[in-house]
Amino acid sequence: MASLQEQLLKAGLADEKKAKAIRNEKKKQRKQQPKGTVQVNEAEVRARQAREEKAERDRQLNLQRQQEAEKKAIKAQIRQLVASNRLDRSRGETSYQFVDGKKIKKIFVNDAMVDQLSRGRLAIICVDDTYEIVPDKVARKIMERDDQAVIVLHDRKTDDQGDDDPYAGYEIPDDLMW
Template identity: 85%
Template sequence: MASLQDQLLKAGLADEKKAKAVRNEKRKQRKQQPKGTEQVNEAQIRARQAREEKAERDRELNRQRQQEAEKKAIQAQIRQLVETNRLDRSRGDTSYQFVHDKKIKKIFVDDTMVDQLSRGRLAIVFVNDAYEIVAEGVARKIMERDKSAVVVLHDRKTDDVGDDDPYAGYEIPDDLMW
């Protein structure tokens, strides 16, 4: 198959003198390049850049997928903590009102739970679109994983020793000397 240059010569669109000048110019350009250097093709450069950009996008996508997987794992841990440690509210007859997402919510609990909720011994958590009551220790573990899951957890007072304190009825005198 004849080259484009030969075809142009046959068609009369170019003359032999111009063709010879173009061949000489190309030969000079090749000789002027230092030895050992290869001509870098623009297509190769663009292909390499496209590969690098694709690799960066893939890394970002993998990072996002990993974050989603971590969130799902944390939610599963919270659900498991709540399922194993939730308290029974079936015999609740007293309403306890609290604020969640700028709305007043109400759950029914018994009188001892109301007292313990107000003292900070119990907490209300929001998991699986439902409110559950758990102990303070479990609520603190849930807060380590996701603070937004714990809706109500009051601070305990330092002088609040509990209902099971055998010396709760005895006052300590101010003038006691040891």
């Protein structure tokens, strides 16, 4: 079999002068390369780069999927905590207003819940666009998982004695003069 160069010469598509110039150019390139170096195939380099880029994209996708799975797991934990610890407010007659984002929202609770909400013993949680009332300990557990789920949780005051107040049963008279 004749080489491609010889075939082109026979067909008349190339002349002997150009073929000789190309052979000389190839010899010069081979002599200029230091010994021991292998010619790097551009196709192999591109293929390796493409594999590395694809591996990096795959890592990023896997990381994103893991983060989404973690978020779903946290939301499920919050739903479970709220479902098992929410307080019944079906007989609420007093409206309690609070701020959620830039809007003022209103829920109906009983008078005892209003007092406990203001003292920081109860908290309002937003789960699946509904508002639930839970004890403060549960709210703090939820805050560890997601700060934005807890809408209202007032700080407890150190002088708030609450249920342990020894004078809770005594009323202060309105006409008391000092």
